[in-house]
Amino acid sequence: MSPETYLVKIHLNFETIRNLEISSGFNKIMIDMDFFSSPIGLGHVTRDIAIANNLTDISTNFVTGEGAAKILQNLNFNVENVYMPPQFIVENGGLKNSAKWLWSYFQYYKDCKKNQTKL
Amino acid sequence: MVSDEDFASLTISQEKKIPTVLVTDILETRFTNGFSSIIEKKMNKSMKKIIEKCNTVIIPEVGDNEGNIIRVGPIVRQTSFSRSNLREKFSFDKKTIVVAIGGTDAGLFLIEKVLEIFPEENEFEIVLVAGPSLKKNFKKFRNLGFVNNLHEIIYAADLLISLAGKSTIDEAKEFGTPSIFIPIRGHFEQEDNAKEEGFVFEDINRLEELIYQKIEEKRNPVKSSGAQKAAKIIQELLN
Numbered sequence: 001m002s003p004e005t006y007l008v009k010i011h012l013n014f015e016t017i018r019n020l021e022i023s024s025g026f027n028k029i030m031i032d033m034d035f036f037s038s039p040i041g042l043g044h045v046t047r048d049i050a051i052a053n054n055l056t057d058i059s060t061n062f063v064t065g066e067g068a069a070k071i072l073q074n075l076n077f078n079v080e081n082v083y084m085p086p087q088f089i090v091e092n093g094g095l096k097n098s099a100k101w102l103w104s105y106f107q108y109y110k111d112c113k114k115n116q117t118k119l
Numbered sequence: 120m121v122s123d124e125d126f127a128s129l130t131i132s133q134e135k136k137i138p139t140v141l142v143t144d145i146l147e148t149r150f151t152n153g154f155s156s157i158i159e160k161k162m163n164k165s166m167k168k169i170i171e172k173c174n175t176v177i178i179p180e181v182g183d184n185e186g187n188i189i190r191v192g193p194i195v196r197q198t199s200f201s202r203s204n205l206r207e208k209f210s211f212d213k214k215t216i217v218v219a220i221g222g223t224d225a226g227l228f229l230i231e232k233v234l235e236i237f238p239e240e241n242e243f244e245i246v247l248v249a250g251p252s253l254k255k256n257f258k259k260f261r262n263l264g265f266v267n268n269l270h271e272i273i274y275a276a277d278l279l280i281s282l283a284g285k286s287t288i289d290e291a292k293e294f295g296t297p298s299i300f301i302p303i304r305g306h307f308e309q310e311d312n313a314k315e316e317g318f319v320f321e322d323i324n325r326l327e328e329l330i331y332q333k334i335e336e337k338r339n340p341v342k343s344s345g346a347q348k349a350a351k352i353i354q355e356l357l358n
Contacts, residue, residue, distance in 0.1 A: 031357050035121045036128035042222035042250070043286030044123040046269070047179060047194040047346070048142065054350030058357060063128070067222040067251035067265065074267045083125075087252075088303070090225040093320060095305035099155035106162070112127030
């Protein structure tokens with residue numbers, strides 16, 4: 001292969017790669033997804049992070065609260081820190097007033113609905 | 120819209136005809152007895168209706184799929200570090216027992232029990248992960264407080280003592296760390312999770328014996344791919 005032919009071949013390869021890059025750039029569409037993660041405990045948000053880490057070309061916006069929101073903020077995820085869930089009352093390792101907790105959860109559920117309508 | 124046990128967002132989205140995916144490890148609750156359980160049953164009925172309306176329900180356990188329910192296996196965060204790198208990073212030199220109580224102060228009893236067993240420095244390094252809610256000061260032992268990477272700390276540990284939250288159990292199994300899971304008494308979900316791993320609340324009374332037994336166990340990692348499978352399901356729905 002003559003040096004001229006060799007240079008032309010390199011140039012063509014470069015153009016092909018550049019065109020591919022440009023076209024893939026045009027085709028790449030970032031999809032927005034809202035991920036509402038329960039802030040009752042940290043287990044929900046940790047598994048949701050595991051899922052989000054496996055998504056491609058999706059921009060994940062988390063909606064949660066308290067410790068869960070703090071983890072997401074620390075890991076640079078987009079997060080709306082808006083939830084304040086009721087706390088379990090635990091004495092000596094035993095759950096107390098579970099009926100009261102359930103009632104508080106129902107109120108929390110209604111507040112969350114209001115919040116989300118605004119969001 | 121994807122929800123992890125946030126039922127308010129599912130209700131709003133379903134009213135607006137937005138496609139919904141639910142990630143959950145419970146399909147009903149059992150918190151109450153007696154009169155209150157009548158109200159809980161009604162709440163469960165509403166929850167069931169919401170679940171049925173979801174496009175897909177992802178459950179992080181192994182089992183058969185049915186209707187809109189897909190069981191993907193445990194959903195666990197991964198790490199790019201080796202165990203020895205992590206031990207070095209966290210300065211885990213001796214045999215290390217990590218005591219983790221999650222996001223609330225509900226597990227204070229567990230920390231207090233461990234401190235009762237080991238009131239002074241001993242052959243083990245005891246590391247507390249007290250979480251974001253517990254403000255109490257534990258002078259004698261290292262307290263990492265609130266962490267973003269409990270999965271890496273679990274991987275680096277020689278033994279984990281924890282409440283029986285599903286995600287913590289899944290992380291311990293993924294990395295093969297011998298563990299003791301003590302549920303909150305009366306918390307149906309934690310009691311079910313612990314039972315599956317062979318523990319009950321009363322095991323707190325023989326915690327010392329369990330610690331010496333479990334810390335000698337061989338590590339047995341059980342690799343899962345629930346996170347990849349769940350992401351694929353969501354990705355396909357969006358595309």
